[in-house]
Amino acid sequence: MDASADMLAVAARRAEGHGNVTFHQADATSLPVPEASFERAVCVQVLEYVRDVPAVLSQLHRALRPGGRVLVWDVDWATVSWHAIDRQLARRVLAAWDKHLTHPCLPRTLAAQLRDAGFADVRMDAHAFATAELIPDAYGGSLVPLLEQYVAEQGGMSQEEAKAWAGEQRELGDRGEFFFTVTQFCFTATRHS
Secondary structure (H helix, E strand, O other): OOOOHHHHHHHHOOOHHHHHHOOOOOOOOOOOOOOOOOOEEEEEHHHHHHHOOOHHHHHHHHOOOOOOEEEEEEEEEOOOOOOOOOOHHHHHHHHHHHOOOOOOOHHHHHHHHHHHEEEEEEEEEEEEEEEOOOOOOOOOOOOHHHHHHHHHHHOOOOOHHHHHHHHHHHHHHHHHOOOOOEEEEEEEEEEOO
16 A cells, blocks of 8 residues: 555556555555454555554554554664765755655654554564665665755755755765665564454
8 A cells, every 4th residue: 555656556567467466545544444454564664754653553553453463664864874075065955855754753752652552562673774885776875866856856955055965975985985874663563452
C-alpha cells in the first residue's frame, strides 16, 4: 500500500511475475483491509511523513492477527553527519531538507508510541548507513542530487546555493574526502490481543 500512484507503479513493475502480490493506493491512517487479516506488516520510512502517527500505528495493530508482528523502519535525520567545506551552507541545506519531513526525529518517540498503540515486545535496533565514497548506489551518494533539487525547488534556498553545496560534495568525492552517515532505526513489535 502506498498513497502514491507512481510508487505503486514502480512496485508493480518490480513484482511482475509474482502472483501473490497485490497493490492498493491508500492512506496509512485508513488501511483498506479487514481486521486481523495479516500475520506480518512492514512500514518503511512512512511515519516520518505522516502527521497522525498514532492513527497509523492503530491501523497496523488492527490489521494484524493476534501474535502478528510489525516492523517499522524510520530515520532520525538529526543523526546526519556530512563532511563539508562550507559548514554553514551544509547546515542550511540540511535544515531546508528537514522541511519535507513531518517528524525528522521520529525514532526518539516511536517505541513509546508503539506501546501506546497496544503493541508489546517492542524492540529497537540502530543501523548506521555510512559511506566515504560519493557513489550513486550508496545512501549518501544518492541523496546529493535529491537534496540539491529539493532545496532549490521547495526548501527555500536559491538554485545557486544548492548547486554550490552539491558541487562541493562532488569535489570532496573527487578528492576522496566524501563522508556521510545517518542512523536508521528498525522497530519490531507484536500484537498480543
